[in-house]
Amino acid sequence: MRDNGPDMTHPSAPILALFSSGDLPWKTMWRLKRHVNRCEQCEQHGAEYRAAKAELRREAQSESLTAFEAIADWSVLEREMLGNIAVGVAAARCVDKVRRGRSWLIKASLATALTTLFVAGWITHIPREQTEHLAASLRQIIGLDRPVYLGTQLKNTPDGIAVRAQGATLTIMHPRSAVVLVSGPSSMSARYVDEDTGQVTITKVYAQ
Amino acid sequence: MKLLAIGLDVVAIGLGIMAVVYTMHAQTRSEAQPWMDVEFPRDSPVLAVSTAFGPSAVHPRGASMAIDLHASLLLRNTGNKTISGLTLRIEAQDLTPSGKASVTVPSLAVPPGEVFPVRVDAQLVRPFSVGRAEGALVQVSLDCALFGDLTAYGPDKLNSRRALMVYELEARRDRRYMATLLKDKDWARVREELDFGLQDLHPQQIGLELLHDPRANTWREQAVNVAAVTFPKAPVQPLSGAARVAGNEVHAPAIQIKNMSQKTVQIVDMGWIVLDDRGREFIAGSIPAALNLAPVAIGTMTEGGTLRFSHPEGSPMMIGALKAFVSDVEFADGKLWIPSRTDIDEATTDPLLRRALATSPEQQRLAEIYRRKGITGLVEELRKLN
Numbered sequence: 001m002r003d004n005g006p007d008m009t010h011p012s013a014p015i016l017a018l019f020s021s022g023d024l025p026w027k028t029m030w031r032l033k034r035h036v037n038r039c040e041q042c043e044q045h046g047a048e049y050r051a052a053k054a055e056l057r058r059e060a061q062s063e064s065l066t067a068f069e070a071i072a073d074w075s076v077l078e079r080e081m082l083g084n085i086a087v088g089v090a091a092a093r094c095v096d097k098v099r100r101g102r103s104w105l106i107k108a109s110l111a112t113a114l115t116t117l118f119v120a121g122w123i124t125h126i127p128r129e130q131t132e133h134l135a136a137s138l139r140q141i142i143g144l145d146r147p148v149y150l151g152t153q154l155k156n157t158p159d160g161i162a163v164r165a166q167g168a169t170l171t172i173m174h175p176r177s178a179v180v181l182v183s184g185p186s187s188m189s190a191r192y193v194d195e196d197t198g199q200v201t202i203t204k205v206y207a208q
Numbered sequence: 209m210k211l212l213a214i215g216l217d218v219v220a221i222g223l224g225i226m227a228v229v230y231t232m233h234a235q236t237r238s239e240a241q242p243w244m245d246v247e248f249p250r251d252s253p254v255l256a257v258s259t260a261f262g263p264s265a266v267h268p269r270g271a272s273m274a275i276d277l278h279a280s281l282l283l284r285n286t287g288n289k290t291i292s293g294l295t296l297r298i299e300a301q302d303l304t305p306s307g308k309a310s311v312t313v314p315s316l317a318v319p320p321g322e323v324f325p326v327r328v329d330a331q332l333v334r335p336f337s338v339g340r341a342e343g344a345l346v347q348v349s350l351d352c353a354l355f356g357d358l359t360a361y362g363p364d365k366l367n368s369r370r371a372l373m374v375y376e377l378e379a380r381r382d383r384r385y386m387a388t389l390l391k392d393k394d395w396a397r398v399r400e401e402l403d404f405g406l407q408d409l410h411p412q413q414i415g416l417e418l419l420h421d422p423r424a425n426t427w428r429e430q431a432v433n434v435a436a437v438t439f440p441k442a443p444v445q446p447l448s449g450a451a452r453v454a455g456n457e458v459h460a461p462a463i464q465i466k467n468m469s470q471k472t473v474q475i476v477d478m479g480w481i482v483l484d485d486r487g488r489e490f491i492a493g494s495i496p497a498a499l500n501l502a503p504v505a506i507g508t509m510t511e512g513g514t515l516r517f518s519h520p521e522g523s524p525m526m527i528g529a530l531k532a533f534v535s536d537v538e539f540a541d542g543k544l545w546i547p548s549r550t551d552i553d554e555a556t557t558d559p560l561l562r563r564a565l566a567t568s569p570e571q572q573r574l575a576e577i578y579r580r581k582g583i584t585g586l587v588e589e590l591r592k593l594n
Binding site: 098136153163169170180182184187188196197198200202206 | 212220306327334366367492497570
């Protein structure tokens with residue numbers, strides 16, 4: 001029998017547990033092994049630890065895999081991670097559809113606001129004549145109107161009567177009170193009273 | 209698209225630089241070479257005492273340059289006859305020979321030695337790409353001066369003599385008419401004739417385009433009859449007429465006329481009244497035509513051009529109907545007939561149409577004198593001229 005002399009210092013329970021599972025450094029293991037061989041009490045405690053550990057392992061094997069044990073099983077972990085990723089991607093797609101719908105709504109609202117601003121700005125800033133000229137050009141481009149006649153042309157504007165020929169235009173200016181009339185097969189006239197001189201003035205343009 | 213946008217930006221910047229450079233260059237040249245020149249023949253009965261050119265601004269407009277030209281001429285009657293009216297011809301290098309313009313001042317009554325002003329306000333728009341020849345861009349010269357005895361001086365390239373004669377005859381008619389009203393102390397009629405001294409703030413305004421387009425559009429065209437407004441004592445009477453109307457365009461109006469006189473008629477000036485789709489009447493103007501119509505003969509006046517009408521704000525004015533009247537007649541012997549005030553009164557019961565037919569440059573001038581100086585000024589003016 002091995003004696004348990006009073007001079008022997010027993011290892012603590014955690015150290016003894018680590019010794020029984022073989023988890024101590026080799027020098028400590030060798031020193032404790034010498035003690036346990038001579039100390040019946042410590043040997044008994046070590047045997048109890050080993051028995052408890054074996055019992056725990058048996059119970060664990062009979063139950064389902066715990067998260068801790070799954071980590072040890074990489075194939076299972078891989079499948080689980082891929083599954084989680086697939087679920088995440090599917091969820092992201094669902095969210096993206098909602099976001100994309102909202103994005104179109106925002107873009108449409110922005111475009112509408114900008115269009116409204118543009119139209120309002122155009123109406124308030126661009127002269128009507130230019131708008132009509134642009135509209136006429138567009139109508140000609142899409143074939144709704146005839147092309148503008150490019151020969152000699154006579155036309156009145158609010159500020160004068162004009163003759164256009166060879167790419168140039170000569171306008172004889174008159175006040176807005178002038179009365180514009182046709183004055184011949186190829187001439188147009190404007191009649192008004194000159195505010196400075198009080199004289200009646202008749203301007204004419206001719207296409208010859 | 210981005211490249212296209214950059215390309216357009218580059219083109220726009222290039223055009224802007226061209227405009228600035230050309231404008232600077234043009235302004236430099238303008239010191240030596242004026243934009244506008246005024247010339248009268250040496251034997252002209254009218255000579256320029258002074259010529260003041262206003263600020264002639266030059267500014268780019270798209271791919272063209274626009275030149276504003278303002279000239280105030282002070283002319284002197286250097287002849288020995290009273291000048292009744294004057295027409296200055298305006299020619300631009302860039303439009304010669306197709307396009308010309310003129311400024312006419314009727315109802316002048318300028319005695320020999322007196323001076324009178326004439327203003328010329330014009331704008332010339334010419335492409336940057338067109339080079340400039342020697343001389344002024346715009347030339348002002350005398351086309352015709354009409355004297356008190358109805359003789360005339362000038363090359364008359366624009367048939368101004370005939371127009372000045374008609375204005376003078378109308379002026380004499382209207383002065384006599386107003387003088388009669390004043391003599392009879394028919395103040396109510398005087399005021400009515402002279403717009404009650406009020407300025408006409410809303411004169412008849414229509415947009416007009418006169419085209420001679422061989423490709424005139426004939427679709428949507430419909431034939432309309434032309435109604436005649438007849439002056440009972442006119443030497444030429446309209447019989448019937450027709451025109452083709454397409455929306456706001458009148459194509460080839462034609463009217464049959466009969467010479468009721470015993471003299472050969474050389475020119476008939478046919479006036480046209482347009483009724484819009486609401487039935488409102490607008491005097492469109494008059495178009496003279498050379499006929500050489502023998503006594504009691506029947507002839508047809510036809511215009512080959514296209515008249516396009518629009519409202520002042522630019523929208524097309526749909527044509528509902530047309531009316532025609534004989535505005536004046538020139539006989540082969542050179543004498544002219546114009547409707548008398550009695551003829552006008554008897555031609556229609558519509559007061560607005562009657563007023564439109566009676567409105568002449570002299571009527572307009574007398575109304576302005578009445579507005580500015582009242583009845584005293586009007587009496588003084590008529591006393592001076594009659």
